[in-house]
Amino acid sequence: MSDGPVTLTADDRATRFWLAAAAAFLIVQIVTLALMGRIPICECGYVRLFEPGVNTAGNSQHISDWYTPSHIIHGFLFYWLAIVALPRAAFGARLTLAVVVEAAWELLENSPIIIDRYRTATMAIGYQGDSILNSAMDTVAMVLGFLFAVRAPVWLTVALAIGFEVATAIVIRDNLTLNVLMLVWPVEAVKAWQAAL
Template identity: 40%
Template structure:
């Protein structure tokens, strides 16, 4: 697939996410009205509402892992398969993440209680971060990609106390010790 086709997939995916979530009632931007490039705390009410946060790192890692997985398979047209897979998985996840079933799974863990889903802005940017992860893993050697995935997961886990690995663990098989460790940095409520 050429660059024009890849760009059209990016725009089409972003459009499908934006229109669908808007029709489902997700707000376009944060209720605060402002647009911020980065939200540093997983406990901030602006998390999943702005352009990027620690969960954007998870989406970058998700894209890298997808590209590494598909790179390992003997595919006849690897770039085309990778781009269509990234489109389908990226759009599919952003929509699935906003279903009652998935939202309820998230809310069942201590960290995500009260989670109402992403703003349209954040969901579209999560998709873009996932595609950026795909592009990054395609550009780097496999060893460098794996090392970067490990560094990003470790940094997210230690700094934000959440990562793709920890989020997946807590949604699939919640661990009280992990929940207690994450909760230890929760700001005091007024």
């Protein structure tokens, strides 16, 4: 039997507002990608939980791939950035900031200028951009990383980030660090090493 209507506190209302705002920014990302002409799912016509190929037509088209750990690390980094940028802000405001930054990156990453940059400067020679599904799931992966960083000790978060970077460097010869390096300051020796995979 209920004791009566549940009354939300100001903190509860603020949390709901910020979570709704974060969800709204994800929806804006999805709609904008559609307006940019991005395909909803892989042109292959099916959806995989994980795409194991790196330089394949399915990369960046399915729910997750070898670049998903990079987006989880984004969540770690954005959590720490939000603490510095918004030291007195509520959790929801920090999460919303992280979603805005990730969504902005996803839109930029799928613009012709960045797609072309990936093709010319990195190992992603045939990169066509993300499907809408993959891009949205990249943002979800960032949120999962953010939520992990909220709860986990700093040492564990750092260890996991290093583990992700080392594992993906070994398996696919790429990771977040190398990806940023090759986009900003391409190194021919790194490109040659990556191409030898």
